[in-house]
Amino acid sequence: GDRMWSFGVGLFLIRLSPGSLRLVAIYGFSKGASVLLFAAIIGDWIDNTPRLRAARLSLVLQNILVALCAVIVFVVVWYHETLRTLWPDEGALTLFHALIIVVAILGDLASIARSISVERDWIVEICGRDKDLLATMTSRMRAIDLTTAILSPVATGQIVYFIALQYAAVFIAGWNLVSVFIEYFLIWKVYMEVPALKSKMFKTRKDKVDTELLFTDEGIQLDDKSQQEQISQASNKPQEETEKCIKSSINEDNIIKEDNSLEKDACNQCLFKMFKSFILLFRGWKTYMKYDVAFAGLGLACLYMTVIGFDSITVGFAYAQGISESLLGVMMAAGSIFGIAGTFAYPRIQKRIGLERTGLFGLGFEIFSLCFCVASVFAPGSPFDLLYRTRENDSSNIIVVSSVLGIDNTTITSNLTVNVTMPPSHEASDPTSYISIGLFLCGLITARFGLWVADLTITQMFLQAVVETERGIISGIQRSLNQLMDMLKFLMVILAPYPQEFGLLVLISFVFVCLGWIFYARYSYSVRGHLFHFDKLCPDKQNNNIVVETVDENSGNEEINNLPMQTHTT
Secondary structure (H helix, E strand, O other): OHHHHHHHHHHHHHHHOOOOOHHHHHHHHHHHHHHHHHHHHHHHHHHOOOHHHHHHHHHHHHHHHHHHHHHHHHHHHHOHHHHHHHOHHHHHHHHHHHHHHHHHHHHHHHHHHHHHHHHHHHHHHHHOOOHHHHHHHHHHHHHHHHHHHHHHHHHHHHHHHHOOHHHHHHHHHHHHHHHHHHHHHHHHHHHHHOHHHHOOOOOOHHHHHHHHHOOOHHHHOOOHHHHHHHHHHHHHOOHHHHHHHHHHHHHHHHHHHHHHHHHOOHHHHHHHHHOHHHHHHHHOHHHHHOOOOHHHHHHHHHOOOOOOOOOHHHHHHHHHOOOOHHHHHHHHHHHHHHHHHHHHHHHHHHHHHOHHHHHHHHHHHHHHHHHHHHHHHHOOOOOOOOOHHHHHHHHHHHHHHHHHOOOOOHHHHHHHHHHHHOOOOOOOOOHHHHHHHHHHHHHHHHHHHHHHHHHHHHHHHHHHHOOHHHHHHHHHHHHHHHHHHHHHHHHHHHHOOOHHHHHHHHHHHHHHHHHHHHHHHHHHHHHHOOOOOHHHHOHHHHHHHHHHHHHHHHHHHHHHHHHHHHHHHO
16 A cells, blocks of 8 residues: 555646646655654654554554545545635645645655564564574565565556546555555564564663764764773772662662753754754764765765656656556556566676676666666657746746737637646657657666665675664764755755756756766775776787786796806806
8 A cells, every 4th residue: 555655646746736746846855854854753752662552553544644645635636626716826726735745744754653663673573583584584575565566556557547546546545444454453463473572672761861972072972991991990899889889870860860851841852853863964974984985875875866766756757748657557667677686686796796896887787777868858759948937938928918919818828838737648649759758768767777786785885894883873874865865856856847847857867876976986996996907808918918928037037047158158
């Protein structure tokens, strides 16, 4: 149900605002900002809530909110004309659009809570200390997720294309309402069969203080020598004195806890958790940049600043260009298959050419594939027009002048605004117009292979290079960078929402992907001392040089051997 909704929401929003990607971009930007602000609060709530309660509540909320949002979409589509004229300036329609975005974001946050609760916490307790079992369970869950990523868009696309958009929304709502009972029962059954899930360690006051200390200057600039001296002094004390110290420290902690509970306000703690990602990014930047692999992480973040990806933006643009919902679902499934192929090919490529070269190969393959997307901007059938807004203003001026002169402007208005208010119909599209969108989808699908290879490569680099005690802060900074670049992408679409301006966004995205390759190449050069073995590209020349060197050495040896003989004869 979650995968079906993530694909369908792009189709729903583009249908509600035809001719513009602004509503889709507003949803994406708001979703990214909400995740960046509330992800820490959600994680803290899961840490301080019993496992079964957290999993149940997040599951029920997710399915109910998705169903509610789908019902609102059905109402808006069914009563579109009534809502359009209910309030002046389409106020009622705008209000329902905002309601759809808010409810959809709440459903996404509930989905994050369910994912953290079950996929990050439960699976560890189920597998216990068996690392092999944990790897097997993780791979199986990943396989299930990728399978749903293939099947869900195909199923949703067929339903939307062959039935109707509003009935597809009803189907998604019904699916989520029915599946919630099945998922609820399965979660309860797993919880009852695994005793380890019933016992959970909650954060103490000291743990929370230590966590907050990480985001202060004192927490980052801790002196390891002073800590070691304190530990050594405590270990040299007699046992009775250490017990007294422990008792006194407990009393002091209780006093401090009571004082802090009176001094600190719950609102301030909530604000701290909301802006935790920004504080982490600001204060941990020096820690992040001290690693050479940070440049590879910057390259990975640049890959998020692109509209060339299978998200709601791309779905809306392809739909506006006349691609049917059925074909869109098949294209998304094809992209997922290329991504899966990249995951299977990654370990073999890494063993063959090494880890650093694998990243260069993955990013290079992605750039090569995205060249088709760049070519689609200038191909026949492309709606690319940088002067679109000026021409739109000129058309409105023509209508105003015609009305002043008493000319009938009904035909002029319909001819000038048909491409702005409605997406092109499938029947009216010229077959040659599919060249541009065909190149775009071809490059988009094949680029998934290189994208997954590069993503897995950089992830493994961070796991190998980062010290264990700093993995949390480095991972948090990388996630914040990725989210900020993703938000910047949606902001870019909000500023240029029309399909006629989408080509400019494609070119900017291609530049950022190339910038990501440059950042990664900077890291690879710092580690290996070179980017490519150009001498290995010409093996014949290299062999000739070796032969010449051996000949020179042999001739030199002969001269050295002959030198004493000549001296003896003389």
